[in-house]
Amino acid sequence: MRIAFMGSPDFAVPALRALHDAGHEIAAVYCQPPRPAGRGQKETPCPVHRAALDLGLPVRTPARLKRDAVEHEAFAALNLDAAVVAAYGLILPKAMLDAPRRGCLNIHASLLPRWRGAAPIHAAILAGDAESGITIMRMEEGLDTGPMLLKDAVPIGPDTTVQALHDRLAEIGARLILQALAEDPAPVPQPEDGVTYAPKLTKEDGRLDWSQDAAALERRVRALNPWPGTFFTLGGEQIRVLAAQVAAGDGAPGAALDDAALIGCGTGALRLTRLQRPGRAAMDAEAFLRGFALPRGTVLG
Template sequence: MRIVFMGTPDFAVPSLEALVQAGHEVCGVFSQPDKPVGRHQNKLQPTPVKACAQSHGIPVFQPTKLRDGTALAQLKELNPELIVVAAYGRILPDDILALPPKGCINVHSSLLPKYRGSAPIHWAVINGEQETGVTIMHMASELDAGDIIAQLATPIDPNETVETVHDRLAQMGGELLVKTVAQIADGTASRMPQDPAKVTLAPMLSRSLSPIDWEQPARSIHNKIRGLVPWPATSTDIFSKEPVKVFASVETGETTTKAPGTVVRTGSDGIDVACGDGQVLRLLELQAPGSRRMAAGDYLRGHPIDASKN
């Protein structure tokens, strides 16, 4: 099938690769503009999807806008039967949605209608979900609201971070996409409307989410820590004047009567902190301001904490 692919970050690369390996004619790739990198921001780094497309000799288009007519003209010239979108980062206007005869489909990293929005993997982990997955859906004017074509689920381990879930879903998305495109090609693809009563949202992440509220239960704090890795990352100021970032933790199963936010024990294996439900959470990986990520034991060597005073 003649396909235009639209995507930007690492998550979208397995989907593009899967289409190419399946023998589809990917006639063009749309990706967001290259971003400046380096100390002086004087070098442009191609998006992961652009780099992948170029490795296969596929033409790449990087419009700054989709509503000025230029992108539509480029798409008409490419004349795709189907447009596939995976984490493109832009909303497609109606005239583009209506262009390909087979429609526009999207690879979304949640089991819709749960977690519509820009950060579905993060919020699934933050909320302690035991399962997530990928959805292939027809695109509609409303964000992530189109009919579902196919879904594939996967469990989330209680100690798994958003990074490992992300990588697994990216691969699953590519596998499911190829099967779905084959069904679209032969006319056997199904359509299931989303249930509006089951819609939940996954809004964009921001640094305002970072501070840890130690009044919360240990499980909730643990989920937040593993759900905000690597950005914006959780942070705490309970043992430093400036917030220290926390990248990993584990539930100890131990209890304490000390006040939430109190350091109850330190050791080479971590820093134990009292939480709002009386449970103890062990912090495993930290980053002091101006420093690098390091194991808690290494952090303690440079920033000693005397838990006996608490």
């Protein structure tokens, strides 16, 4: 089948490789343009761009699509059977959605209609959902509103991190998109009830609000690392919290309840187990506290 692939981050790479290995003719790979990265701010291609180059596939990196008639015409000229979209990062205009004969199929990392939007994997962990999954849907102009073709669910355990869930869902997405292209399942409209949205995350979403319940804060640590990262402030520094556990304890929100990083929350307490100072290596709490003490009574911002 002649397809275009449209994706940018690591999440999309397994699907691109699966489509290539299955023998589909990938006429073009679309991804976000290279961006400055690292200390030298060198222009760096995204993971899908790098994977496409490794596979010898042609890559297009338009900065925008909405009103770019030239891009619309170039896309239509590819004469596609289908386009596969996975965390691409740009909204496809109607002219592009309508161009492939079987439409544009999206690999969405949630069990739609729950968690439409930009950050569904993070949102599922933040909300304490018991499961997440992949939905293959046929795209339309609305935000993740298109009819569903296939679904597969996975449980979210009490220790599931966003990275582990991300990697599992990426594998499932690769498998399901091959199945959808091979079987062409009948589309099923999304139900009107149960719709929730997962907005794009910002750095400030990582600030730990100690007035919240300890369980909610522990989920936030699991959901937002490595990006945007969870943190508190103390002595003018932003200290990253990379792992934590709900623990017994009762005290003022944000106050250290002992000398071993047990912090009071709105309800219960949170034991910080892995931390990182700016410009320093991440450390388990015991090693961290030898160089940066948090004595009982210290109040974290």
